[in-house]
Amino acid sequence: xxxxxxxxxxxxxxxxxxxxxxxxxxxxxxxxxxxxxxxxxxxxxxxxxxxxxxxxxxxxxxxxxxxxxxxxxxxxxxxxxxxxxxxxxxxxxxxxxxxxxxxxxxxxxxxxxxxxxxxxxxxxxxxxxxxxxxxxxxxxxxxxxxxxxxxxxxxxxxxxxxxxxxxxxxxxxxxxxxxxxxxxxxxxxxxxxxxxxxxxxxxxxxxxxxxxxxxxxxxxxxxxxxxxxxxxxxxxxxxxxxxxxxxxxxxxxxxxxxxxxxxxxxxxxxxxxxxxxxxxxxxxxxxxxxxxxxxxxxxxxxxxxxxxxxxxxxxxxxxxxxxxxxxxxxxxxxxxxxxxxxxxxxxxxxxxxxxxxxxxxxxxxxxxxxxxxxxxxxxxxxxxxxxxxxxxxxxxxxxxxxxxxxxxxxx
Amino acid sequence: xxxxxxxxxxxxxxxxxxxxxxxxxxxxxxxxxxxxxxxxxxxxxxxxxxxxxxxxxxxxxxxxxxxxxxxxxxxxxxxxxxxxxxxxxxxxxxxxxxxxxxxxxxxxxxxxxxxxxxxxxxxxxxxxxxxxxxxxxxxxxxxxxxxxxxxxxxxxxxxxxxxxxxxxxxxxxxxxxxxxxxxxxxxxxxxxxxxxxxxxxxxxxxxxxxxxxxxxxxxxxxxxxxxxxxxxxxxxxxxxxxxxxxxxxxxxxxxxxxxxxxxxxxxxxxxxxxxxxxxxxxxxxxxxxxxxxxxxxxxxxxxxxxxxxxxxxxxxxxxxxxxxxxxxxxxxxxxxxxxxxxxxxxxxxxxxxxxxxxxxxxxxxxxxxxxxxxxxxxxxxxxxxxxxxxxxxxxxxxxxxxxxxxxxxxx
Numbered sequence: 001x002x003x004x005x006x007x008x009x010x011x012x013x014x015x016x017x018x019x020x021x022x023x024x025x026x027x028x029x030x031x032x033x034x035x036x037x038x039x040x041x042x043x044x045x046x047x048x049x050x051x052x053x054x055x056x057x058x059x060x061x062x063x064x065x066x067x068x069x070x071x072x073x074x075x076x077x078x079x080x081x082x083x084x085x086x087x088x089x090x091x092x093x094x095x096x097x098x099x100x101x102x103x104x105x106x107x108x109x110x111x112x113x114x115x116x117x118x119x120x121x122x123x124x125x126x127x128x129x130x131x132x133x134x135x136x137x138x139x140x141x142x143x144x145x146x147x148x149x150x151x152x153x154x155x156x157x158x159x160x161x162x163x164x165x166x167x168x169x170x171x172x173x174x175x176x177x178x179x180x181x182x183x184x185x186x187x188x189x190x191x192x193x194x195x196x197x198x199x200x201x202x203x204x205x206x207x208x209x210x211x212x213x214x215x216x217x218x219x220x221x222x223x224x225x226x227x228x229x230x231x232x233x234x235x236x237x238x239x240x241x242x243x244x245x246x247x248x249x250x251x252x253x254x255x256x257x258x259x260x261x262x263x264x265x266x267x268x269x270x271x272x273x274x275x276x277x278x279x280x281x282x283x284x285x286x287x288x289x290x291x292x293x294x295x296x297x298x299x300x301x302x303x304x305x306x307x308x309x310x311x312x313x314x315x316x317x318x319x320x321x322x323x324x325x326x327x328x329x330x331x332x333x334x335x336x337x338x339x340x341x342x343x344x345x346x347x348x349x350x351x352x353x354x355x356x357x358x359x360x361x362x363x364x365x366x367x368x369x370x371x372x373x374x375x376x377x378x379x380x381x382x383x384x385x386x387x388x389x390x391x392x393x394x395x396x397x398x399x400x401x402x403x404x405x406x407x408x409x410x411x
Numbered sequence: 412x413x414x415x416x417x418x419x420x421x422x423x424x425x426x427x428x429x430x431x432x433x434x435x436x437x438x439x440x441x442x443x444x445x446x447x448x449x450x451x452x453x454x455x456x457x458x459x460x461x462x463x464x465x466x467x468x469x470x471x472x473x474x475x476x477x478x479x480x481x482x483x484x485x486x487x488x489x490x491x492x493x494x495x496x497x498x499x500x501x502x503x504x505x506x507x508x509x510x511x512x513x514x515x516x517x518x519x520x521x522x523x524x525x526x527x528x529x530x531x532x533x534x535x536x537x538x539x540x541x542x543x544x545x546x547x548x549x550x551x552x553x554x555x556x557x558x559x560x561x562x563x564x565x566x567x568x569x570x571x572x573x574x575x576x577x578x579x580x581x582x583x584x585x586x587x588x589x590x591x592x593x594x595x596x597x598x599x600x601x602x603x604x605x606x607x608x609x610x611x612x613x614x615x616x617x618x619x620x621x622x623x624x625x626x627x628x629x630x631x632x633x634x635x636x637x638x639x640x641x642x643x644x645x646x647x648x649x650x651x652x653x654x655x656x657x658x659x660x661x662x663x664x665x666x667x668x669x670x671x672x673x674x675x676x677x678x679x680x681x682x683x684x685x686x687x688x689x690x691x692x693x694x695x696x697x698x699x700x701x702x703x704x705x706x707x708x709x710x711x712x713x714x715x716x717x718x719x720x721x722x723x724x725x726x727x728x729x730x731x732x733x734x735x736x737x738x739x740x741x742x743x744x745x746x747x748x749x750x751x752x753x754x755x756x757x758x759x760x761x762x763x764x765x766x767x768x769x770x771x772x773x774x775x776x777x778x779x780x781x782x783x784x785x786x787x788x789x790x791x792x793x794x795x796x797x798x799x800x801x802x803x804x805x806x807x808x809x810x811x812x813x814x815x816x817x818x819x820x821x822x
Contacts, residue, residue, distance in 0.1 A: 025464075025465065025468075025469035026469070027469075027470060032472060034472065034473045037473050038468075038472060038473045040468070040469065040472055041464050041465075041468050041469045045464055046461060046464045046465055049460050049461075049464060049692070050457060050460075050461065053436075053452050053456055053457045053460060053638075053696075054436065054452075054457055057436075057449075057451070057452050057638065057639060058436035058437070058438075058451065058452045059438060061443060061445065061449060061451055061771060062445045062448050062449045062771065062773065063766075063771075064449075064639065065639075070639060070640075096507065096508070096511065096687070097507070097661065097686065097687025097688055097689075098687055098688070099659065099660075099661035099662070099686045099687030099688075100507065100511060100659060100661075100686060100687055103658075103659055107550065123673070127662060127665075127671045127672060127673060128661050128662035128665075128687070130673065130674065130675070131660040131661055131662065131665065131674075131675035132659070132660060132661060132686075134660060134674065134675045135657070135658045135659055135660035135675070136658065138656065138658060138660075139518065139550055139551060139658045140550060141552060221688070227464075227468065227691065227692055228468060228475065228476075228481060228688075228690075228691035228692070229481075229688045229689045229690040229691045229692070229693070229694075230690070231690065232687070245549065246546070247514075247546045247547065247549060247550045248510065248511060248514055248543070248546055249510075249542040249543060249545060249546035249549075250508065250510035250511075250539045250542055250543060251510070251538060251539035251542065254538075254539075254542065258776065259776055260538045260775065260776055261538060262534070262538060262541065263541065263542075263545065264541070264542035264545045264546070275508065275510045275511060275543075276507070276508025276509055276510030276511055276539070276643070277508055277509070277510075277630075277632070277639075277640045278508075278640045279639075279640040279641070279642065279690045279692070279693045280638065280639035280640045281460070281638055281639070281640070281690070281692045281693055281696055282640070282690045282692055282693055283640075285464075285692055355474075360472060360473065360474075362473065364671065365669065365670055365671055
């Protein structure tokens with residue numbers, strides 16, 4: 001069946017999330033398919049930051065830590081993320097970066113499984129996650145970082161495995177692991193599962209409790225629209241909180257932060273995972289994004305996002321066939337996240353040509369063009385238009401320009 | 412000699428830094444003596460943040476990482492801090508929190524001194540610094556965290572010591588260690604010195620190069636006025652950069668961040684100490700504070716700050732004698748930082764009574780009232796007024812109220 005723009009418009013007319021588009025700052029006419037890399041600013045952010053600077057920091061100064069809820073922000077904001085990932089509010093905290101949180105929880109997994117000396121991760125895991133595990137392995141004598149081919153990952157879990165560490169939705173292929181299945185396979189061997197939800201949170205209706213998940217981390221600046229370098233989050237299931245030990249011990253995670261005791265005593269709860277003083281500005285922007293996200297039904301968010309991605313794939317199949325685009329990852333929506341990637345011999349130049357025409361995707365080495373379908377501000381008609389522009393660029397070979405081939409450091 | 416308010420006013424009339432006061436948002440009439448805990452907002456911050464949100468993030472979105480210098484911000488901002496601490500621009504980066512940076516550099520010191528298994532720190536070091544070292548000791552088998560009485564610290568450095576870790580200016584007593592002396596003593600035993608400059612940067616004219624310092628960390632939200640939870644900084648002397656290894660390895664510290672290679676390869680320079688994605692909002696606010704700070708001569712900043720602190724001490728001696736205030740730390744300015752602390756049996760209530768009269772200091776358990784003398788926005792007359800209010804409170808025992816004695820979590 002061939003789909004016309006009018007069909008896409010009809011889908012927009014009944015889109016229960018359509019009203020959210022007006023809540024974002026986005027340049028007119030731009031089709032932003034990179035919210036999986038950096039979400040756009042919710043309109044509420046500018047006013048919220050102005051208030052934090054002028055109304056809190058500038059007026060109440062140091063007293064703001066109590067008066068304006070700064071002290072509670074890591075756990076309060078964590079509680080809001082918990083509602084998006086099927087966790088209890090007291091199981092999530094916001095702190096540090098995703099990388100640092102992964103380091104903390106991978107070390108934490110070792111503390112929960114003493115005697116086990118293997119961390120297992122798929123060979124194609126997000127590079128920075130592997131780097132964090134390599135950093136940990138460099139510190140802990142005898143720790144083996146076992147890298148498995150993705151299709152052999154589950155069978156590679158054994159009685160020496162402390163934790164399997166993997167990204168729920170693959171940053172390039174969009175392949176979605178089954179949270180419950182992998183977690184159960186880990187548990188069957190007495191191991192833990194540590195999930196990176198960076199490409200899931202705010203996109204898919206994750207249910208960590210249903211999956212009996214142990215540990216998770218994730219990013220604030222993709223689908224949560226929390227701003228560039230937004231603080232990240234971490235999840236520790238309640239049943240692990242009394243035993244887990246973080247190696248990054250700081251005053252915010254102390255049982256009594258203001259007692260200034262000579263030695264560290266961890267807080268008995270998720271706060272033990274908060275180490276140094278958190279970025280109040282970063283937390284404020286993230287919380288504004290979360291307050292918006294929480295107005296949307298997570299099931300509707302997932303359904304719309306998958307529908308947009310499916311629409312893009314279908315239209316590319318119909319209209320861009322024969323131009324060398326090779327879809328990465330599985331074809332079925334149930335096994336994907338909300339971004340869609342294609343290998344193309346001219347992937348880099350193609351992304352540049354699209355940007356020049358107002359369609360922002362991104363490039364991932366060596367040859368991948370990636371497009372994210374964030375449900376809160378994208379319309380079906382925009383997806384239709386993006387494919388039409390892509391088709392035109394491919395048919396006219398408009399990407400075939402020297403200046404499009406010249407790589408900058410980031411796209 | 413007794414000093415009148417007119418004498419303080421005369422000092423203000425010739426203060427070369429007087430013009431800076433107008434560059435800060437500060438409530439009228441407030442005497443803010445807590446800039447050593449959280450500096451007030453420079454006026455430029457609000458506009459800078461509005462521009463980052465509306466003009467960069469909202470307009471250029473993901474492309475801002477290149478177009479608007481976000482990618483360079485950790486090193487660019489670090490270079491600005493370098494100018495304040497006598498370092499070369501390429502020796503400083505901004506990243507993470509002070510706690511996390513201390514963890515990184517303490518682990519880094521072990522990598523620079525293989526075979527040595529002792530980290531030495533004074534018993535009264537800032538608690539969160541000790542916590543960070545305890546966290547590291549919990550991870551590295553055989554690592555001894557040796558706690559020495561401050562007066563025995565230097566002689567406790569031995570051939571097993573990888574690094575001595577200490578705070579340049581003590582958070583409570585204001586005692587200032589001699590950077591050059593301690594560093595030389597460490598070097599004499601083949602050890603390194605790792606300094607926490609949180610209470611020095613933006614206050615004292617630190618010269619790390621002159622002191623032949625190895626490693627340092629510090630805070631962005633005290634005298635640098637970088638905002639609540641501002642990102643912290645770290646210094647690695649050029650001669651150590653090729654060898655030092657950070658355990659917190661993330662994509663931003665990779666030799667080629669955008670190659671997404673399967674394994675970690677550290678950047679050959681200070682960038683290897685940047686781990687995950689940095690907070691762009693936090694960096695922007697900090698940079699606005701730094702741009703202001705850099706307009707002031709560091710020698711004048713130190714001289715004025717020490718003069719304000721000395722004025723406070725002298726006036727308290729003259730006007731508040733016999734009321735139970737006991738000065739902590741040394742009396743001589745050359746051995747102090749810019750804050751002044753007094754033990755007092757009613758320390759907590761005293762701080763509350765001062766706050767009620769518009770003089771903001773802070774309380775540190777168990778009985779310490781602490782006052783910071785930030786040179787860019789305080790006048791000599793304000794110091795005079797603060798002591799006058801303190802005298803009045805002490806003489807009338809105005810602090811002796813039940814509601815002043817009721818402790819909140821933070822003051």
